[in-house]
Structures are given as C-alpha cells and as structure tokens.
Amino acid sequence: MSKHLRNQLLRLLLEQQSPYISGEEISKQLGCSRAAIWKHVQELRNQGYEIEARSRNGYRLISKPDRIAPEEINFYLQTEVLGKEIRYYPAITSTQESAHQWALAGAKEGSLVIADQQTTGRGRLGTSWVSPAGTGIWMSLILRPNALLKFASHFTLLAAVSVFEAIQSLSSYPIHIKWPNDLLINKKKVCGILTELKGEQDRVDYMVIGIGLNVKQNDQLPSHATSLEEAAGKQYIRAQVIAQILQRIELCYMEYVKEGFAPIRKRWEAGAQSFFGRxxxxxxxxxxxxxxxxxxxxxxxxxxxxxxxxxxxxxxxxxxx
Amino acid sequence: MSKHLRNQLLRLLLEQQSPYISGEEISKQLGCSRAAIWKHVQELRNQGYEIEARSRNGYRLISKPDRIAPEEINFYLQTEVLGKEIRYYPAITSTQESAHQWALAGAKEGSLVIADQQTTGRGRLGTSWVSPAGTGIWMSLILRPNALLKFASHFTLLAAVSVFEAIQSLSSYPIHIKWPNDLLINKKKVCGILTELKGEQDRVDYMVIGIGLNVKQNDQLPSHATSLEEAAGKQYIRAQVIAQILQRIELCYMEYVKEGFAPIRKRWEAGAQSFFGRxxxxxxxxxxxxxxxxxxxxxxxxxxxxxxxxxxxxxxxxxxx
Incomplete structure (x- = not known):
C-alpha cells in the first residue's frame, strides 16, 4: 500500500497546476499523515525526482527523471485495453522473450513488457538490437487477435503505421516508413519493429509486437541510425511516447477489426510515400x-x-x- | 559408453536371424568381455526383454517390451532428417510444451519429443488429450520449413495425410481423414494432430507437429474413440509405428518442398473420400x-x-x- 500511496502523491505533484500544493491538501486528498508524505517525498527524491519543499507553501515538482515505470506510463495513458498490465524491468535479456513467456502463461491482450535496458535485444531476421540503458524505448506488446495466420502480415504494417503516427503527433520533422516496418528520419533508422506470433493450425494464438525506438542516443549511434532527440534537437519524455504509441496501436487495431486491412494500408502508404518509386x-x-x-x-x-x-x-x- | 554398448548388444539380438548368437561372436563384434555381455543382458532383462541364455548356444531374444526409447525407434528408422535427435521421457506434462522449449533453444529440424505418458496432454482448440502410460504414441516433431505463414495450413493437411498413409501401410482396415486432420476408424477417432508454430513477421520460424495416436487401449476408451489394436485385433510395436510415421512425413515434406501443395492435396482428398458429400x-x-x-x-x-x-x-x- 505504501507504493500505491507514493504513486498517488506523484500524480498529485505531476497534476499540480499552481506552483505549490500544501502538505495539508495532500494529507486530505490521500488520507495520510504529513509525516508519511514527507517519507514518500524523500523516496521520490531518491528515485531522481527534484521536489522543492517550502514550509509555508508546500511541495513543488521541479523536474522529474525520464522514468518508464508503470506509474509514469499510466499518467499519460488513455487506452481502453493496451498497457493495462505492465511488467517493467530496469534491465532484461530481451523484452520479446519475456513477453513470449508471459503470453504462454496466459497474459491478457494488451499486456506490455518494458525495460530500460536489454542485454540481448533481438531484431528482425535473427539480428541483434542494441538497447543501452535509459536511451530508448524497448518494449513488447502482447495481442490476441482473432485472426487467421494468412493475415498475420497485416499486423506488421499496422504496428509500423501506429508508431509512425505516434511519433508524428509528437514532433514535426519528416519521418518515413520503409517496408515493411522500419521508421527512418533523414534516411537513418530510428525505429525497428519485430512482430512474432504463436499459431495453432491456421489461427493466431497470440502475437508479440516488439518495438525498439531510439530516443536519447547521440554520438553513441552507428552512422546509419538516429534517435528522436538527435533528429529533433529537443527532449522527449519516454513515458509519454510509450503512451502515445499504445494509444495509436489501439486505434489502428480497433479500426482493423471493424473495417479490415484497407484503411491501414492507405495510411501505411501515406507514410511510405518517399519509399515508392525508389x-x-x-x-x-x-x-x-x-x-x-x-x-x-x-x-x-x-x-x-x-x-x-x-x-x-x-x-x-x-x-x- | 556402457549404455552405447548395451544398445549395440540389443541391436545384435534384434537383428539375429539364426536362433542363437554365441557369447564369443558378440564379444568379437562389440570388442568387450563375456562378463560385460552378461552384465548388459541382465540390464536388458530388467527393462523387460526376455532373453534366453544357453551355455552351449549363446543368447536368443524371445520377446521384447513395447518400448519407445530412442534405440528402439532407431532400429526401425530409415529417415534422412526426421527423428535423428530424440528426447524420450517415461512421463511428461506435454510433449508439445517440451518441443516448444527445445525449439526456442535451437533444436534442429526433425528433432522429436516422445513420451510414454502425458500428464497434461493438449489437443486442438484448447482441449485436453488423454495420454495414459504405455498405451499410445504421444509425440511432437519440430520442423523448420522455409515457408510463409499464409501456407501454414498446408502442413496441417500434410501431417494428416502422412499419418494416414503410415497407418495404412501397417494394416488393411479402412481408415478415414476428417477435416482438417483427425483420423477415424469405424467413425471413431484414433488419432488427433495439433500443428503449432512460431512465426516472425510473415514467415515460419519453427513448427511443432503434435501427434496423439491411440494404439493399445481397449475398454478404457470413451465411446467416440478407438485404438489401432482395438480396430485391428492384432498387436503393434509402437517404435515401428513411430518410425513409419516419421518416414511418411519426411516423404510428404520433401514432395511438398519440390512440388508444392497440389500432390499433398490430392492424396489428402483420397484419404477423405468418405468425408466429402457428407x-x-x-x-x-x-x-x-x-x-x-x-x-x-x-x-x-x-x-x-x-x-x-x-x-x-x-x-x-x-x-x-
């Protein structure tokens, strides 16, 4: 319960519009003692939150670390189904592997595995994916579509167009889709997507959509790669980007279930204009x-x-x- | 090495055409002492082999247990690729689960998991499969076809036609395929097949073909099921049936790679004649x-x-x- 209280406190600080929120107000809203508030403020500071405390005015959040723990993502999340259950790891071998294990053990549709660092991240066609600590978004989303295997490739394009639109909504620089599901900025790769699935006979049992998105890297990147921050010259809040991606995937997914592949295809083609004719x-x-x-x-x-x-x-x- | 020697001894006894093989002959062929032979004969007897030993004539295999350990299957096996690596378990939760784990860890094409008993055997569409000790063939075969997911259902029919033809080659009573891959004798189910796969984007990574074949059950069966022995009124050597199934799958698989789905389809339809028009x-x-x-x-x-x-x-x- 103590962790729950800390998350509620964090939410109050994040949502606070006027500069300060008084200890009395917090105490009233959360139903806890002022001593308890002080204890949790200390813990948040240990996690990297910069919190000012003034005896007259109360508390104020000055800056926050770029954390991607569930409570951070939840703060931005507006989905109905996706990301409702999140397993977060500071470091993991591969979010993809972890998601497969979870799915086999019965994970619900929309369950998400996310890590600050992958030690053996995987890419398409057996390649590796470099995932240094705290620099990007390394996540694997579990879907359970009622779909035939023959339509599995639709989901590869659905994932690409969702991440494409999520990034577009957060920035204004030109981004392009390269078939089937790489995202490029200035001809450099910023995002790779790996869709894997388990099938029974000719039907999808579950699907794991792995997304590797470079966000903060700068000079550590190879010459054919870039990151959102390198391209935009501004900072991103990873939790917000993650929430936005989940939101877009959910919208595309619902559209696909209702109307089939045609609208997804049209939007994919819009994102891949610079690819066709090349x-x-x-x-x-x-x-x-x-x-x-x-x-x-x-x-x-x-x-x-x-x-x-x-x-x-x-x-x-x-x-x- | 001691196990290897015992398997070689078993092979000599199985292959022996004349009634007895002398201790001297065995000793010469295997390069071991007569005392060592005697020790291994005792161990084989403990496993259920009935071996006669006559001081003048030598050794003779009178009867053998219906074992399905790798050395038994190997004795009958004539394949190039399938069944070259076998994991045998006296009892296991599910050969299908075990095969998935093995495939994820890099199992080669043709690797086989087989068990005398499954405690939580699985069937199609989330059903369970009853797999009592020593009564049937409960096995899962790993394939790594270079195939698109959209063609995955071909393998479901390929597996059905292979087992159909394997059983036909060992007996003469009428057997029928029910779409997509159940096998029936006298309208009762004798075999179920479960094909599962892992896919990356739109391509098969690996496939696990699970086969559950009732061989020896008699009165323990529910009314809608039968077994090979109940139907034929004769005894089957399970290791031989397994080898025959692997042989047929390998032939069909090679044919599919060369000529595509058309010939498999034709043979499947031949096996399903009693199904069409119904x-x-x-x-x-x-x-x-x-x-x-x-x-x-x-x-x-x-x-x-x-x-x-x-x-x-x-x-x-x-x-x-």
Missing part, C-alpha cells in the same frame, strides 16, 4: 532482387518491378540505393 | 454452419455448401451428422 534492393531467402518499389498487394507484400517483371516480396532485408 | 456441422468462432462438405480450396480450407451458398471454413470443430 530503386531498392531486396535481399530475400532466394537471392537478391533489384528494382523499383511499386506498391503493396492485399497481403501487405511488397511489389517490386524488376526488369519489366512484377516481383512479390514477402520477407526481405531492403536497401534503398 | 452432411457436416462446423462449430466456428462465429457460430455454427451446417451443410455438405464439398472440398478443399487452395489454402486447404474446407468448402461447405450451406443453403445454396459456398462457405469457406478455416478453423472449426467438425461433426459428421
């Missing part, structure tokens, strides 16, 4: 295909026109040449 | 559909003609009325 090189399991990225088919597969022929690309590592 | 009732996620089972489409989905309309059934519990 010369690309697709490294597939059966060799390399070069040509012009032309569009999507109904499966969400990429159509490349190569030497006059239409080629359909399902899985590939794409390079824009 | 009145069926399909319990789907969206309600019950009654009609005549008409055929398969290219996805392997079931076509039912219901009130003049063609209905495509992807996942359902089917009852033949």
């Amino acid at each position: 010369e690309v090189q697709a490294k597939t399991w059966n060799g390399v295909i070069k040509g012009i990225a032309e569009g999507l088919n109904d499966d969400g597969a990429l159509i490349i026109r190569s030497e006059g022929e239409k080629r359909i690309i399902y899985s590939a590592d794409i390079q824009m040449t | 009145e069926v009732q399909a319990k789907t996620w969206n309600g019950v559909i009654k009609g005549i089972a008409e055929g398969l489409n290219d996805d392997g989905a079931l076509i039912i003609r219901s009130e003049g309309e063609k209905r495509i059934i992807y996942s359902a519990d089917i009852q033949m009325t």
